[in-house]
Amino acid sequence: PKGPKRNKNLEVQCQFFMVKRTHVRTEVREEAKCYLHSLLSQNAFPNLFCNPVIIETLMNIINILSYSLSEDNLHKVIAHHRVPDTNYTIQFIDTHEKRLELFNAFVAFGRMFTEQALMISQTLVKSCIQQYMFKLEQGKRNSDAVRQHKGLHVMWEYLSTYSKTVDANSGSGGSKLYYRTDFADYMISLSERNAAVGFVEGLVRNDYRTALKQVKDDMEHAIHNRMSSLDKFKSLQQRRRRMSIVAPVNDKGIALDFEERIAIFDSDFRNALFKLTAMLIHNIDHMDDNENEMTFTTMNSRPYGNDTPKENVLDRDMVHSLTWLPVKMFTTSVMEAAVDCWSWAIVGRPELELLIVEEIYKVWEKVISDRQGLYSIDKPEPSPLAPSEKEELKPRPPSVNPHRLFFKFIEERVYLCMHKADIEMEMLVDLLHKSLSLILENPRAPMTKHISAVGLRFRILYLALYLVQSDYLANGISKYLLREKVYHTAFDYFTVRHHCPTQSQNELRNDIRRLIRFFSLVHGEKKFCNDTNITADIDNVITNGNYIYDRSDSSSRTGAPTGWINSLAGGGGVVAGVGGQSTLSRKSAGSAKYTDKTQGTRLLSRDLLKKRNLLLTLLAYEIERLETFHNPLGRADLQIDQNIQSTYRNWKLYDMNGFSNKTWREYGRLAWSISTDLAISFYYAIPKDSLRSEIQQLVKSNPLQVRHIPDALSIFTVTSENDRQCETSIILTWASIDPVTALSYFASARLNQVANSYTIQFASRILCITKSEALILYIPQLVQAVRYDEMGFVRRLILALSEKSNLLAHQLIWNIRTNTYKNETTPDDEMKKKLEPIAQQIEINFTSDAKKFYERVFTYSDKLTKVSEIIKPYPKGNDRKQACVKALREIGSEVPTGVYLPSNPEAILISLDLKSGAPMQSAAKAPYRATFRVQTVGIEQVERCADPDYEFMHDFSTEYSQMAIFKVGDDVRQDILALQLMRLFHNIFEQEGLELYLYTYRVIATSPGCGVIECVPNSRSREDIGRNTEAGLFDYFRHVYGKEDSIKFQKARRNFVISMAAYSVALFLLQIKDRHNGNIMLDDEGHIIHIDFGFMFESSPGGNMRFEPDIKLTAEMILIMGDLTAPAFLWFKELCIKGYLALRPYRQHFITLVALMLDTELPCFRGHTLEQFNARLKPDSSETEAARYMHEVINRCAHSLRTRIYDYIQFQQNKIPY
Incomplete structure (x- = not known):
């Protein structure tokens, strides 16, 4: 039996065969070699490789054999040495050549032995070597014993050269390794141990x-x-x-x-x-x-x-x-x-x-x-759709690296104790039971579902399933229940929608490999799903031919498990404390009673096989998704090793691609039976119509079971033939949703959604509890929702929101003023009739203090806007400049208390620079530019400016200059829509942790044809650069930032790449045109910034002929990044694809915002905007297909002839250099 006695016997045998492997007679050496190979091969006894006694023996034998090579020992009569700490001696062969041959052979064996040992447990092997060094130093009382020890030399050489690290489940057989230089860590550890030993020796x-x-x-x-x-x-x-x-x-x-x-x-x-x-x-x-x-x-x-x-x-x-x-x-x-x-x-x-x-x-x-x-515990992360000024948008991965190190130690113990001690194996199995769970409910599930922990989760699951499939665990309830926990913990990961990975490239690659290995292990589950194995596993549980299934309460999502698993859950032992849903699906847990054990095990077998197939499907899509983020360009050097993913590839090619619609529907029902959270996540993860229609039908039939899931509401409210059977009043009890989804219910007809009083009431409630700073972004859509407000809910919502926040009321009034007109001159009678009473009522509802605050802000804003009217009669040039400065001087440099720019409600105006007034180029409309000193304080503090007792504290540390353009006679609503969507793009990039840069300057329309546009600070247009120098953009970068190999140039190039990628995605999705060099800016740090979005979606210059390509990617832009094969350009393409993939899950939110603006009759809407926008986001494509599509778009736009022709036309017509 396993235990110390057997371990000692194995240790003695291994020592014996190692010594005999150096025997003077060839026959003995060969025989010992065979026996030693049998003992150590095929991981029969992996604990021998990490046994300190055997490792010491190995090093001692190498050291003794090195003595035989000395000329002094060559002709001695007694040419043999005793192996330290053993009763064995080694006799030397009589010729130098044979001694050298034997030495080299044994050193080669030592290297292979050490390699295998490091695969099993690095830390244990290194500890053995280090402890042996301390032993030598203490025994000899000098360091020569260590310096002259050839066995240690060999080990040190091997460790310093390769120091192998197992990429995943070590010791499992067939694990692929990669080399990593971690000898420095080993030396640090040795130094720390030496210091500690020295400390103890002094006591x-x-x-x-x-x-x-x-x-x-x-x-x-x-x-x-x-x-x-x-x-x-x-x-x-x-x-x-x-x-x-x-x-x-x-x-x-x-x-x-x-x-x-x-x-x-x-x-x-x-x-x-x-x-x-x-x-x-x-x-x-x-x-x-x-x-x-x-x-x-x-x-x-x-x-x-x-x-x-x-x-x-x-x-x-x-x-x-x-x-x-x-x-x-x-x-x-x-x-x-x-x-x-x-x-x-x-x-x-x-x-x-x-x-x-x-x-x-x-x-x-x-x-x-x-x-x-x-x-x-997974804490709610800030939503990029509803950002708060108090929360930073960024990934918040849990700290799992310490856990990885911890589990690696436990993992090594598993492979060591399999053949070493049954007692420790029992402890490890008990530990795995406690590490996994049957619970699939989001708040109570023990493991974090964050994408950064995916590798560690499936590493643990691999180990547990490996043990379940092995012969090391006896058949019985413990083995069966551990398998169920593996499946449920795996399904638990898929109960939420995952977005962009937050791991580094190497970490993500390792996580993908672990997922693939787990996939292969699950794929091999088919042979364990037969009736015989199931019967063997639960033979001790199903006794006397009595096995009963009971239906759990289908009306409750958290119904208690029934039957034998429930009785065991409270019975102590390895399953004590287990709770949650039944391990059997609700479909299989029928009301019939099975008195025949064979029928019960057959049903269990079939149930397990279905779960296995569903899990393989989920894993396959997740592996593909993560592979796409890891290698978006499909580069050969980043491909995962073919030998570890053959099973996964074959499954995708021959099994998954052959799934029928019936199979997908069955998978939808099975996912629902396991967990409604899993089913909803499944719906969004896999673009299969039959799957989605089945889950949609289940949601509409059983809304009580999914009302806790915000994403399920969009499925429930999609119009279908079964809508008459749905009780839509349940919507009022649904979990909170984001503000954009709430806005979608005000335009249900355009978005193929159920529209009734319940949906609008629910949407109104959600928007009413949304923070003001988040709602300000969606003011244009909220005002447009009045157009469809047949029951008056939106009107009441707007009035309620205006009473809740003064700043919100101000923004609403400015937007209402603007949208009473179709453009700067044509009234919109329908909207005017609806909106003007709302604006009047907002003003009536102001308190006296709020009214004074409102009048201060609007009076000052109107004064600034009227400057354009004042300077318009003056001719362009110095006369208009002087008139502008004079008009600003009449306003004065001092700003009333608490006043802010309409475009920036987060900052209070400190002063106006009277000399900054500068008319713009337009002769007909006379826009002008002015500079202010502002202090950022946040919306909450600006709100308090309405309080007469509020004392504003001036803080120079947060004060900065803000330049703004005041326009009259231009409809800026299209720019507002473009920048609104780009602000959401920016928020999503920030939340997903992508290195992408968008500068979303502020624009607001204050009345028909009037608006305020904030300027991009510390920047100049490409047109201005071209007028000052005939050099290209690359030469300009070298002139400003230095040589290509300088740090300053590298930083500027990096900023150029991350901004170029972000704007390329935005240009493509929003189809922004008229990209001449006058509309492209460069800031002092090298970022490229696009401005002026007068042509987008379906409109373009030249009578909407759509001449320009999807992305402006000129030769000079590519030259800054190197060339089409340069690392910087490849990184640019990867960032474009990752940014595109990050935006796709928010497709419906973008479409909602555009849909609510369609009836404004802006020039960019020509009848097919939503369909084309939706098509560009590829809703029915997998991540790999979408990445390939975006890659094709980039390749098609690089060095486009149409870009060069358009720049040439702009040069000929408007003298814009290129």
């Missing part, structure tokens, strides 16, 4: 316990300091964010200072941790302290083998501190040291191995209960 018995207390105090002190520093950093960040909400804030200095302090605390903790480990290994008290000795037992209260090891209370106390304190820090640096120290302690004190691993497994359970790392 005497009387100082030992005092030093131990000091070390533990140092660890607690580091933990306390780190937590205090983290709290201070968070509060400082919040304070800085409140001070400057919109204007950029430089937090780099604060962050760097925080990171430096954290690194110091981590370093202090690491040093103390290594000292504690050294004290445990060299425990002075553990020899003679018999009074405190106690029997070591496992968590299951069973003694470890027949010879129960002894350890004193001090040992247990140090082991407890060694294992439990690191998770209080739980950082990557600390966990690296912790895993290193755990392995060192196991090697240095092998009699405490089971005690140490038992404590480590308890710590893992503690991490689960504390919801840390992989098990952290």
Whole structure:
């Protein structure tokens, strides 16, 4: 049986065969080689590779064989040496050539042995080598023993050259490896261990316990300091964010200072941790302290083998501190040291191995209960559709790197203890049961669903399923239940919609490989889904021929499980505490009673096979999606190894592509039976009409089961033949949705949605509770919704919102004024009749203080607008310039308290620069430009300006210059729509963590034909650059930023690429035209910025002939990025594709915003806008197909002849250089 005795026997045999592999007789050597190969091959006993005694023996034999090569030993009569710490001797062969041949052969064997050992457990092998070095130094009392030891030389050479790292589940057989240079980490670890050993060697018995207390105090002190520093950093960040909400804030200095302090605390903790480990290994008290000795037992209260090891209370106390304190820090640096120290302690004190691993497994359970790392609770992230000024849009991945290191140690223990100890194997299986769950409900699911944790989740699932499929677990309920937990935990990941990966390229590649390996393992489940295996698994549960299925409450999404699994869930053991849905699908859990065991197991088998097929389908689409983000251009050098993805490729080609509509419908029903969250996510993840129609029918038939899912409402309200059977009043009880989806119910007819009083009431309620700063972005659509307001709900909503926020009321009045006209001269009688009473009522509802605030803002805004009318009669040139300055001087440099620019309600005006007035080029309409000093304070603070008791605090740190253009006679509503959509693009890019840059300057229409346009700061147009120099854009970059290899040029090129990619996606989706060089800006940092969106969607210059390509990508733009094959240009294309893919999930939101504007009769709408916009977003394509489509668009636009012709026409007609 497995246990210490068998392990010792295997250890002795391995030593024996290693020694005999060096025998003087060839026959003996060959025979020993065969036996050794049998013992070590095919992972029969993987624990032998990480056995400290065997590794020491290997190094000692290499060292002894190296002696035989010395000329001094060549002619000795007694040419043999004893192998240290064994009873074996090695006799040397009589010729130098044979000795050299034997030495080289054994060194080659040592390399292969070490390679296999590192595949199983790097940390344990390195700990063995390091501990052996300490042993040599202590035994010889000098460093020559280490420097002259040839066995150590070979190991060091091997580690420094390759130091292999397993990319995923090591020891599983057939795992593909890649090389990584981590010898520096090994040397750091060695240095830390040496320092710790030196510290311990300097102690005497009387100082030992005092030093131990000091070390533990140092660890607690580091933990306390780190937590205090983290709290201070968070509060400082919040304070800085409140001070400057919109204007950029430089937090780099604060962050760097925080990171430096954290690194110091981590370093202090690491040093103390290594000292504690050294004290445990060299425990002075553990020899003679018999009074405190106690029997070591496992968590299951069973003694470890027949010879129960002894350890004193001090040992247990140090082991407890060694294992439990690191998770209080739980950082990557600390966990690296912790895993290193755990392995060192196991090697240095092998009699405490089971005690140490038992404590480590308890710590893992503690991490689960504390919801840390992989098990952290998923908190709602800010929505890019409803941004808040108090929350930063950015990815918020959980800290799973410490968990990866932790699990790697546990994973290594699994492969080691398979052939080593049944007791530890039982503990590991119990740990896996506690690590996985049957729960699929979003709030209660134990593992985070964040995309950054996908690799670690499926790495754990791979290990669990690997054990389930192996013979190491006995058949029974534990094995069957663990398989069910694997499936449910895998399905749990797919119960939410995932967007862009936040991992680095290498991390994402590794995660994809792990997913593919798990896919292959699940694919092999088919042979385990037969009746025989199922019967064997649950044979101990289904007894006396009585097996009963019970229907769970179908009206409740969280119905308690029934039948035998429910009875076991509360029965303790490995399944104690398990709850949630039944492991059987609701479809299979019929009301019939099966008294025949064969019928029950056949049903279970069929149910498991269906789940396996559904899981394979979900995995295949997720792998494809992640592969697309990892390698959007399909580059050969980024392809995943073919040998590990053959099963996945074959499944996609021959199985999934052959699915019939009936199969997809069955998958939809199965997903619904497992989890309604899974079904809704399935609906959006896979573009199959039959699947979506089936889930849609289920949603309409069972809305109670999905009303907790916001995304399900869009499915429920899609018009279909079954709408008459739907009880739409349930909409009023649905979960909250985003404001854009709420707006869509005001234009249901255009968007193929159910339209009635319930949908509009629900939408009104959602918008009424949405924050003002989020709603300001959607003022144009909200005002247009009045056009379709037959029941008066929108009118009441607007009035309610205007009472809720003064700034919202101001923006509504400006927009209402504008939209009473179709353009700057033609009234819109229908809208005028509806909107003017609303504007009047808003003004009536103002309080006296709000009324004064309103009059201050609007009076000042009207004065600024009238300047255009004043200067219009003057001829262009100096006369108009002087008239403009005079008009501004009459307004005065002082600004009334609390006044803000209509385009920027987050900032208060401080002063007006009277000399900044500058008329623009237009002779007919006389727009002009003026500069203001403004201070960003946030919408909440500007709102308080209506309070007469509010005292505005001037803060120079958040003050900056803002230049704005005031236009009269131009309809800027089309620019507003373009910039509104681009603002959403920007928000999405920020939230998804993509390196894409859009500068969405502000534009607002204050009355028909009048508007305020903010200028792009620190920038100049490409036209101006061309007028000042005949050099191209690339020469301009070199002139401004220096040589190509300079840091300044590289930064400017990077900024150019990320902005060029973002604007390319926006130009394509919105079909923005008239892209001559006068409408393209470059800022001081190298960003390219597009302005003036008078032609978009279906309108274009030249009578809407759509002559220009989808993207402006000229030769000089490409030259800045290198050429069509340069790394910078390839990165540009990757960013374009990633940005495009990130926007696709929001397709319906963009279409909603455009649909609500269609009846404004703007020039860009010509009858097919929605259909064409929808088609560009490829709603029925997979991620790979969409990426390929965007790639084709880019290739088609690069060096387009039509771009050159259009620039030439603009030069000939308007003298715009190119």
